[in-house]
Amino acid sequence: MLQAILVAHGAPADPDPQEAAMAALANRVAASLPGWQIRGATLAAPDALEGAVAALPDALIYPFFMAEGWFTKTNLPKRLNACGGGGMRQLRPFGADPALPDLMITVAGRAAQEAGIAPDRAALLLAAHGSQVSRSSAEMTEALAGLMRERAGFARVVMGFVEEAPFLQDAARGLGPAICLPLFALSAGHVTGDVPEALAEAEFAPEGVLLPPIGAAAGVPALIAAALARSVSS
Structure with a gap:
């Protein structure tokens, strides 16, 4: 039986809600992949990754992160090595999924339609993490913004970051009329606190619409399922 572990960062101060969210996501992905065993885990919850590796020793590792960075390149492999999962394929x-831009276009376009906003007269604001020490989040956001400018049909596509310039506020x-799409995997602290606070400071409402993070979109389980299926077929 094929196996996979979906791994997210989680919330160290309060790990249980994000651990539950990853378990629910794993169940939704598994519903699209008969014959697979799939578990979710966060790095923040004590022993969660270790328990998942022990239960599924032949699993593929799917990082539920928005960018390649220290957590995916250094921390996660180190944690896997330490608990006997060093040979697992990550x-x-x-x-970085090539299907993500299409999902973003669908989500933003549907939100604009529901809000009565004409995309060709509105802005799409991509809210992302950013970093003072690494360019990985900004580079990912810049690449996605470029694709959105080409394909999404909005008059403008702009970026704002929580931890670097251009700051979200x-x-x-x-x-003016705008859709804000947070480029975060889970609804943790930045999404529930920093993003809405920055938008309030900027007086983004009432013309602007804040969406849930892209990781919570309805199409995400199918996107992950497709990525896992591709990984074994290739």
Whole structure:
């Protein structure tokens, strides 16, 4: 039986809600992949990754992260090595999936339609993490923004970050009608606190619409299932 472990960062201060979210996501992915055993785990929950590796020793590792960075390149492999999963195959992260731009276009377009916003007269604001020490989050966001400018049909596509310039509160100011799509995998602290606080400071509402993070979109389980299926067929 094929096996996979979906791994996210989680929330160290309160790991249980994100651990439950990853378990639920694993169940939804498994519903699209008969014959697979799939578990979710976060790095933040004590012994969660270790328990998943012990239960599924032949699993593929799917990083539910938005970018390649220290966690996917260094921390996760180190943790896997330490618990006997050093030989496991690690796939590209969620944020690097080639199907993600199409999902973003669908989510943003549907939100604009539901809000009565004409995309060709509105802005799409991509809210992302950013970093003062690594370019990986910004580079991922810049690449996705470029694709959105080409294909999404919005008048403007702009970026704003929580932890580096252009900061989200500055990017969101004065946009007029807009859709804000947070480029985060889980609804943790940045999504529930930093993003809405930055938009409030920028007076983004009432013309702007804040969406749930892209990792919570309805199409995500199918996207992950497709990535896992491709990994074994190739």
